[in-house]
Amino acid sequence: MILLSKETTMEIQSYQNQAELLLKEYLLADSSIPYTSVICGIFSCKMVYDLTQLFSSVYFKSYLILSKVQRNEWNNRSISTVHAIFITVMSLYFVFWSNLYSDNQYAGMIMFRSSALSTFTLGVSVGYFLADIGMIIWFYPSLGGIEYVIHHFLSLTAVAYSMMTGEGQLYTFMVLISETTTPGINLRWYLDTAGMKRSRAYLINGVVIFVTWLVARILLFMYLFYHVYLHFDQVKLVHSYGLLLIFVVPFILSVMNLMWFGKIIKGLRKTLAKRQ
DSSP, X not given: OOOOOHHHHHHHHHHHHHHHHHXXXXXXXXXXXXXXXXXXXXXXXXXXXXXXXXXXXXXXXXXXXXXXXXXXXXXXXXXXXXXXXXHHHHHHIIIIIOSTTOTTOOSSOGGGOOOHHHHHHHHHHHHHHHHHHHXXXXXXXXXXXXXXXXXXXXXXXXXXXXXXXXXXXXXXXXHHGGGGGHHHHHHHHHHHHTTOTTSHHHHHHHHHHHHHHIIIIIIHXXXXXXXXXXXXXHHTTSOHHHHHHHHHHHHHHHHHHHHHHHHHHHHXXXXXXXXX
């Protein structure tokens, strides 16, 4: 067992106190949270990209034979998967388990409720969308066509506005729950790239994508519009720009979700037909 001198212990305690002060007074201060969280989001994307590149080079032989474009997409999809898991968990917590946006709470109107944690969470997501849309444009169109640019731009605008103003954060988290479909979609690309298109895992993956897309991107959006209807007396008090984001962005995303859902159904039918 290592025994530390009194002076060393006091010095360590001093550094600890300074670190806590820096964290509370600057990095997590209310005025700094939006900027700190965005930086954390961008830094996390870079870290995941580099770790994926390193890990895949060592443990996946198929990664080494991929083209440069495919490697970029492989690494990019790992970023979106990690972000999707993070934001889905946090969004489900805020929407369904946290009391922050509960109708039973009387601490102000739901449309204007926010917390340090909710703002930080949205900031991390803003950082991700900034990093991802930057990569999509840089490698365009290998990482996605114009529909991905539109989707990310709309998401970035809505999430950033909600983060900075604190308005409509509940609806922002409802929309972000749709990211729960991302890991399944990415896994489908990995299976396809690995030559496992005829495997049982590929079929199961298609069914899972169908179910999660139906729940998270169709039914949940219907619930969102119903919730807006029930709380319209509060919604109409939001700033005009916020109203535009509450109504227009979810509507456009809903149309895109329905279009993609049609492609998912067509693809699943095609896969099932081949299995028979």
